[in-house]
Amino acid sequence: MGNVIAYSLFTDFDINLFKSGKHYRLYEKLGSHCVVLDGQNGTYFAVWAPSAESVSVIGDFNYWNEEEHQLNVRWDSSGIWEGFIPYVGKGSTYKYKINSKITPENIEKADPFARRCEHPPKTASIVWEDDYHWDDEEWLKNRGEKNNLKAPYSVYEVHLTSWKKKVEENRSLSYFELAEDLVQYVKKMNFTHVEFMPIMEFPYDPSWGYQITGYFAPTSRLGYPEEFKYLVDKFHENGIGVILDWVPSHFPEDAHGLGKFDGSCLYEHTDLKKGYHPDWKSLIFNYERNEVRAFLISNALFWLDQYHIDGLRVDAVASMIYLDYSRDEGEWDPNVFGGNENLEAISFVKELNETVYLNYPDVQTIAEESTAFPMVSKPTSIGGLGFGMKWMMGWMHDTLDYFSKDTIYRKFHQNEITFSLAYVFTENFMLPLSHDEVVYGKNSIIGRMPGDEWQRFANLRVLYGYMFTHPGTKLLFMGNEIAQYEEWDFQSSLDWNLLEFFPHINFQNYISDLNLLYKENKALHEIPFSQEGFEWISYDDNENSVMSYYRKGDNEKDKLIVICNFSTNALINYRIGVYKEGILEEIFNSDASKYGGSNVVNEDPIETEQVLFHNQTFSFITSLPPLGISVYKYQ
Structure with a gap:
């Protein structure tokens, strides 16, 4: 031929x-x-x-x-x-x-x-191949320690083409340039991991990369494949793990893509009720077809193998596992048991996770799953889907809703901010404040905060302080750490000029210190997914909008006391019950003047008293900062 x-x-x-x-x-x-x-x-x-x-x-x-x-x-x-x-x-x-x-x-x-x-x-x-020489042997050898479920896991989510731009040339930074600027920035901010929104080749910029046509190719917008490997290598050299957003749920109809590949529905399901996504106007993979399952699992392993990736955040899991996802009655057919679960997709997800962890036991798969589907992050051996973690969407929505309320009304909504602790240990939850929360008119995170400028920043500090002391791992979208006022725009750089102003510089430093607090205190990360790592002190002081709790590690000496004051009032001589006598030291306070706060801090050690309070034998008196979080540790 x-x-x-x-x-x-x-x-x-x-x-x-x-x-x-x-x-x-x-x-x-x-x-x-x-x-x-x-x-x-x-x-x-x-x-x-x-x-x-x-x-x-x-x-x-x-x-x-x-x-x-x-x-x-x-x-x-x-x-x-x-x-x-x-x-x-x-x-x-x-x-x-x-x-x-x-x-x-x-x-x-x-x-x-x-x-x-x-x-x-x-x-x-x-046609492409490269002979890139990796220098991350040390990282890969010790990755299990940095990437396991007892290690600190604080993720900086990045859209690579809009993180920072060369203004004079009106272009995004290349992989090589990101390997210098972005790596050092993530390290300076004390994040443990970085997560890239999809970098697989995609034709349409407004899709943010979620409509993929080149599943095995890093986008050529920013350079060559080996230059992307260099970026990953640099992160590893600096002790930072790399997570990729991965999209096995749907793909676009572009003529050169996977749709009707050989004239037939080869990769997509033939039934439009299972093969077409009405929201995204895209095609859905046919999880019933063996070769398609092999294509997708091979793609997952490809990035772990060829690009040394440390984790996959799996996009839109709910759209895969529910037959009626975003469909009205009559637009979907029940499964053989009469239910709305997509049994083939569920089977695929289980096989995916089993294969990933069998071949790469020191990576993580993370589900972006927005429903109450049970056991998403439980092993497949006991009936779970097998993910390492799951995004805690309920926490995200309840928290942002609570913090958007005027402070005088918060006492009527105390149950909303405490509710997440009723179910937080049902899954291995990651707490996300992601790109989805700062687009399409939802406003930026600081734009949701009530009050004058000082109160907005104070609200923001206590929100993140609460987030980083709450059980679970963490994820922040780029721009959140500098309190960007504008919604994220994929066509523009982040508003780095905000760092010319002290409130934003101070807030950036606050996030860096908060990451450090999280990393250095085992009580905040050693038992993130179990009741043993958390204990309420008080959750019912709704009149003052105050709640307090212990965070615990494997060793009792690491135990921390966390107090959140969600009101604008400084509370002087506030009593907190504790489990033992001793001398307490305030190790973190979001109201410190270096963060732009009013400096209601407790610099001197505090001795407990044998006064029964909060059903505890001992207690101590302290001052709570307005819209602030305080963290204490026994000396």
Whole structure:
């Protein structure tokens, strides 16, 4: 068939695994791979297109002529077309020209397994391989200590193309530039992890990366694949883990993408009730098809393997596991048991998590799941979905709603701010203040705060102080840490000019210190998902809008006392019951003058008294700052 030489990277065992949906390293076989055959350099191409009549590789090496390089279909009914093309090498652009048995239309598709794609709006794939030398052996060797569920886990969520821009050139920072600026910034702010909104190639900027066409290629907007590896490497060099947003829930209908790939519904479900997402106008993967499951799980492992990624935050899990997600009556069909659960999607999610943790036990998968679906972060062996953590959306909504209320009304809503502690230990929860909360007219976080400017910043400090002392891991979206007033705009840089003003500089320093408090005190991170790590002192002082609690680690000496005052009144001579006698030291106070507060702090050690209070044998008297949080520790 033209200048294509019969050749294969697949063994019979590979094909059997592929058909059964158990081949989890498909990126080593499908796609384009530079090889040497009989002393001749060239590229091996392989693509899955079972409904094709013929498949050609068209590219800059054959003037995009479909007659020149037609692939051979395998004899084993796998639907894989393959072949070796001499002289084609790294940097060659190409697509697959597919003549379908189903439709008369000529179909041109990008390679689903391409390691690099053209810069949008161009849509071709690029033959690519690199010999990047990693320098993160030390990180990978000790990653289990930094990445486990007892370690501090404070995540800075970043949209790479809008974090910071070169103003004079009106462009985003490249991967290389981010490896200097962003890495040092995250380190300075004392975050333990960074999370990138999707960096897989995507055609449409307003999708923020959530509509993916190049699942195996980091976006070319910011540089080459090896330059993205360098960025990850730099984070690891500085002791910071890297999490990727990953989207196995849906994909766009762009002509060069996965939709109707070979004229048939190959990757998407054939039934629109299961295969089309009405909210996002996108196609939904067919979790019933073995080869599609293998594609997705291979993609998850690809980023962990080839890019040394430390965690995957799985987007829109609820949309996958519910048949009636965002659908009215009559727009969905119940499962075989009459329920609304998508049994195949649930099965896929379990298989995904089992495979990830089997191969990479020191990474984390994190579910963005917005419902009360049970046991999302419990092991599959006991019926759970198998994620390491789950976003605590209920906490996020209740907290932002509470803090948006005028302080004089908060005493009537004390149960809203304490309610999360009634269910916080049902899952391994991550507390997120994410990008979704600062767009589409919701206002910025500080924009929600009531009162004058001083009260807004004080509210913001106590909100984050409460967040970082609440059980669970943490996530902040970029801009939250400098109290950005404007909503996030994906086309613009963050408002770094705000740091010319003391309230914003002080707040940035506050977040850095809060991360340090969280990292350095085991009581705040050692038992984040169990009742043993938390104990109420008082939750019912709604008249003063005060609540107090213990945070506990494995060792009793690490125990902390946390007091939150959500009112604008400084409360002098406020008594708190404690479990033992001793001398207490205030180790953190959000009202300190260095943070822009009114400096109602307790600099001197405080001795407990044998006075029964809060059902405790001992108690102490202290001063509570207005709109402030205080943290105490026994000397």
